[in-house]
Amino acid sequence: MTVEGLGLACRRICSVGLGGVRPAAFAGPAEVVGWFGALQAQDYHPAKWAVAQRLGPGVTDADLDRAFDDGAILRTHVLRPTWHFVARADLRWLLELTAPRVHALNGYAYRRGELDGPLLRRTADLIADAVAGGNHLTRTEIAALLARHGIVARGFRLGYILIHAELERVICSGPLRGALHTYALFEERAPRAASLEREAALAELVRRFFASHGPATAKDLAWWSSLTRADIATGLSLVGEALESTDADGVTYWSAPGHDPVPAASPEVRLLQAYDEYIVGYRQSKYLLDLGGLTPAAPDRPALPNGVVVVDTQVAGRWKRTVRGGAVMVEAVLYRPFDAAERAALQAAADELGAFLGARAVVSARLL
Incomplete structure (x- = not known):
């Protein structure tokens, strides 16, 4: 673990809004998402937690649902073939820039699903007509709509029909209907989103x-x-x-240029969701998360929780949450022993999650 590597990691964790002096005073969820440009969000509930961690104490799960329902943040396929949260103002120019590349990456899937250009354009037109006028539809309802028009749309094939329509700026996320996600007409959900050259x-x-x-x-x-x-x-x-x-x-x-950030008091434990930008935003330099080489000794297994425990800047274990009976159970699997201060910081991180969910946090931790 080099001093140079730790210096880069310390600067990075501040840039991603997780430690020390934050890069910006985020006024709300849209500001967090806009800071990144897009924030990976294929798992909706953990992705809300990632936004809340950048906003600080007092933000609740219901606050994030309201921001999503109001359209301040939207969820769609952009950048890569996966869902991201995007601020409404950024949605159009991001899709215009990156959709051609995502279409190219999806080429094999389109062919596998026998989804050629004319069929995809037809499905997009049918979906657009159906969701117009604020008639937000669930995935199941869109599948039924297409079936009525003689188009087989289920499973894998339906997924890529919807991805194509998202990339073509036909649809994006609508408000939740209970626990169900809906699709809305792009032009109704983000009418003033700007284009850029x-x-x-x-x-x-x-x-x-x-x-x-x-x-x-x-x-x-x-x-x-x-x-x-x-x-x-x-x-x-x-x-x-x-x-x-x-x-x-x-x-x-x-x-970004500027002075070196002031690090947070150590130890600071963070319970990051598996697709947090601090985890998935890197390929060549992902090693800065694990300068001690703990991860190779703890390969992923089906029984291993998939959240990431980070101490200061470094991975130190995995975790998962289970909400039951007014409590959130945080199960941590540690890659190394924690001292008393680190155990207290782990409980504090769990308490932050509990406050977000409106539940009492109960922690169990074991060494891998």
Whole structure:
């Protein structure tokens, strides 16, 4: 574990809004999501927790549901073939920039589902007509609609019909209907979302990624955004002094310029969901999360919880939550022994989760 690596990790955890002096005073969920550009959200409930952790104490699960229902944050396929939260104002330009790349990545799936261009355009038109006028429909209702028009749409095939319609800016997330997600017409849900010229969009996405994830590398951004290395180089050339670079071990890291952040008091334990941006936002430099090499000794297994326990900047275990009878049970599997201060910080992190869910937190921890 090098001093240089720890320095990069300390700067990074502040950039992602999890430690020390935060990069911005986030006024609400849309500001958190907008800071990143897009925040991975294929699991809706854990993704809400990721947003809440950047907002601090007092934010509840119901607050995030309201922001989602109101459309302040939307959930759609963008950047990669998975769901992300996106701020309403950013939805159009992000899709215009990245949808062609995601379509290309989806090419095999479209062919496997026998989803050619004419059929996908027909399904998009049918869905658009059906959800117009605020008639938000669930996935099951859309499947039934298509079936009435003689189109087989279930399972894998239905999923890619919906992804295509999202990427084409036909639909996006609507408000929840109880526990069910709905789809809404894009133009009704985000009517004032702005377009950007392609070069301006490239520069903006590159700037936001490195400001919110930095220090990070161009290969990290390529993974996160699906952009080509040529597009990333163009974006870097356009941002000018909005970013600065640092070389470490022959690798160039980019970040927003500024003073080194003030680290949080140690130890600080964070219970991160498995797809938190601090976990999934990197490819080349993901090793900065585990400078002690604990993860290779603890490979994923079906019985192992899938959340990530982080102490200060480093992975230290896994966790899962179970809500039952007014309590949230936090089960932690630790990769190394915790001292008394770390155990107290683990309980404090669980209490934060409990406050978010409106439940009492009960922690159990065992060594792997």
